Amino acid sequence: MNTRFATVMLLASATALGACAKKAPEQLPPPPPTTTAPSTPTPAPTPAGPQVGSQEHFVSAVNGQNVIYFDTDRFNIDSQDAAALQTQAQYLARYPQVLVTVEGHADERGTREYNLALGERRANAAKNYLVSLGVDAGRVATVSYGKERPVALGSDEQSWAKNRRAVSVVIN
Amino acid sequence: MKTLALALVAMFFTGPLAAQSQDLGQPVPEGGQVETTGVEASGEDADGGLTFTVTDESDWADLSIAIPGFAADRDVPTPANADGTGALGREIARVITANLQNNGLFQPIGPNGLPQPGFAEITAPAWGNWRGRGAEMLVHGYVRARGDGKLVIGCYLYDVALQDELVREGWVVPPADWRRAAHKCSDIIYARLTGESPFFDSRIAYIAETGPKDRRVKRLAIMDSDGANHRFLTLGSATALTPRYSPDYSKLLYLSYVDGNPRLYVYDIGTGRQTLVTQSANPTFAPRWSPDGQTILYSMAVAGNTDIYRVPASGGRSVRLTDAPGIDIGGSYSPDGRQIVFESDRSGSQQCYIMNADGTNQRRISFGGGRCATPEWSPRGDQIAFTRIAGDFNIAVMSPNGRNLRVLTNGWQDEGPTWAPNGRIIQFFRTERNSGRSSLWQVDLTGRNERRLPTPVDASDPAWGPILP
Numbered sequence: 124m125n126t127r128f129a130t131v132m133l134l135a136s137a138t139a140l141g142a143c144a145k146k147a148p149e150q151l152p153p154p155p156p157t158t159t160a161p162s163t164p165t166p167a168p169t170p171a172g173p174q175v176g177s178q179e180h181f182v183s184a185v186n187g188q189n190v191i192y193f194d195t196d197r198f199n200i201d202s203q204d205a206a207a208l209q210t211q212a213q214y215l216a217r218y219p220q221v222l223v224t225v226e227g228h229a230d231e232r233g234t235r236e237y238n239l240a241l242g243e244r245r246a247n248a249a250k251n252y253l254v255s256l257g258v259d260a261g262r263v264a265t266v267s268y269g270k271e272r273p274v275a276l277g278s279d280e281q282s283w284a285k286n287r288r289a290v291s292v293v294i295n
Numbered sequence: 296m297k298t299l300a301l302a303l304v305a306m307f308f309t310g311p312l313a314a315q316s317q318d319l320g321q322p323v324p325e326g327g328q329v330e331t332t333g334v335e336a337s338g339e340d341a342d343g344g345l346t347f348t349v350t351d352e353s354d355w356a357d358l359s360i361a362i363p364g365f366a367a368d369r370d371v372p373t374p375a376n377a378d379g380t381g382a383l384g385r386e387i388a389r390v391i392t393a394n395l396q397n398n399g400l401f402q403p404i405g406p407n408g409l410p411q412p413g414f415a416e417i418t419a420p421a422w423g424n425w426r427g428r429g430a431e432m433l434v435h436g437y438v439r440a441r442g443d444g445k446l447v448i449g450c451y452l453y454d455v456a457l458q459d460e461l462v463r464e465g466w467v468v469p470p471a472d473w474r475r476a477a478h479k480c481s482d483i484i485y486a487r488l489t490g491e492s493p494f495f496d497s498r499i500a501y502i503a504e505t506g507p508k509d510r511r512v513k514r515l516a517i518m519d520s521d522g523a524n525h526r527f528l529t530l531g532s533a534t535a536l537t538p539r540y541s542p543d544y545s546k547l548l549y550l551s552y553v554d555g556n557p558r559l560y561v562y563d564i565g566t567g568r569q570t571l572v573t574q575s576a577n578p579t580f581a582p583r584w585s586p587d588g589q590t591i592l593y594s595m596a597v598a599g600n601t602d603i604y605r606v607p608a609s610g611g612r613s614v615r616l617t618d619a620p621g622i623d624i625g626g627s628y629s630p631d632g633r634q635i636v637f638e639s640d641r642s643g644s645q646q647c648y649i650m651n652a653d654g655t656n657q658r659r660i661s662f663g664g665g666r667c668a669t670p671e672w673s674p675r676g677d678q679i680a681f682t683r684i685a686g687d688f689n690i691a692v693m694s695p696n697g698r699n700l701r702v703l704t705n706g707w708q709d710e711g712p713t714w715a716p717n718g719r720i721i722q723f724f725r726t727e728r729n730s731g732r733s734s735l736w737q738v739d740l741t742g743r744n745e746r747r748l749p750t751p752v753d754a755s756d757p758a759w760g761p762i763l764p
Contacts, residue, residue: 196640196644198599231708231726231731232688232708234645234668234669234682234684234688234710234711235536235537235710235711235755235756236537236580236581236594236624236625236669237622237624237638237640237645237668239536239550239557239578239580239581240580240594240596240601240622240624241622243578243596243599243601244596244599244600244601244622246599247596247598247599248599251599265599266555266556266557266578267557267578267596269557271511271513271534271536272509273508273509273731274509276508276509276729276731277729278728278729278731
């Protein structure tokens, strides 16, 4: 337990430091010394592109179709959703080691608890469609975020349409 | 930098460990029984009361109440106030004045700008002085530091015109609980003058919100009914939602994403222990207590379909109460515990339904146009408050048979009503368009007296507990 705790703390700290490093420094660092020319040749780049099992690889392979969208208060899979889910199912068939979570979301124009249930219903609609295409149900988890995690921040029809979504995310 | 790193650690620290070791709050005031004590009667201990009845609130809107500082028998040091019991007496009067304001019933004045009565005057008011100031009602009180470290606080309400004592009571409190005596005093004044049940000595659980709209940090928080004694109970590393105080204030039910999924927990305030409401891999939402605290209602999604269940608060077997296809969620018991009002979209949109506590006899009650969400049964039993969705989101009330619908608020998005212990005031939260910022508000049943509650940061999901003993 303690070892695990320490590991988690270590990982969390590393992540925290990483996050800190990304912050814009208040003062620019001093310019690198220009007197010494680089003596070692630049190492050959490792094979480019994201690795299988990463979210980047998945999103790139399905051409961004890891997100499907819903009408207000609806959770049905329309033809556009079906096409996106077919692309996802093909990816999952090609990489049988990959597991995904479908995250269900609602727009802000609903009460909190109902939206949690609605997000769960949307995530399950996407999952069921994937399963109907032959994906093992055990490889697809679901989670609802209700209206808690919007991607579009306005309070208008356009933003709400972007937030009524189910997002497939690769589990690392 | 260290603080920032710690905060980031907290943010990334969302594993199950956090549930037990990282996201716990500090101990919370117990909220036990306040000891009542006899207080000395005033000079003319008349038995007369008010000779008129409270029928029209407009008659009362001008009722002026003078609330000078409570008198100390001797000005001595007290842990309750750095400046001694004299200063504490003025603070008590300030709390009472603030309580009685803003409800459309009274015009309380004090203690600033009023003469400070001496200790002897508490039971023998200087009637002429108060009549000269136009006060119709007069509140007097005293503070005495007892040898055992506790405070004795006495409270008197006088009718100035009749030169009559209307009510008096006294309490013995530890110094840390001095505000509870001020609330108890507010309660006896309110109850005596309106004929309604008291509500000031009560607490509110809610969700404190910070951060940008797409990365809101949501923490469990509690406070007294007037916003004092505010405490954050969770760190915010995991999103917390929809708290509910147990009827005895010993526990809180709430939803947490601490293990990555929405699940309901019982937070034991005394021990800080958190336990799952039900051992299930399915997501659970919308926790509620039965009025006797013996039963917990919750909603659970199985393969996307959400239904309402009940489980003994002490643990045990869950019983499913609804089985309609679609979302059945929430639920609020009638005060006698025999019926439950809940929300369902089985008709195609969110509407309110009533069923017996065992799940039988489910029937729709809302036919007033628009949608009906988050119904909450009044502690008096005579009304159901809900979120009415008809274009905008507003707080409304109706009779349990669905008639007499009245819309009380007109914000862009007002949702989640919760009743004051006396069933006369409703709190809710209001979300601003675009910014997504939220705040707590309250409104009385006339809809006329609406005001914002002060909170240290943005706030949502208020849940008002019952009157404290």
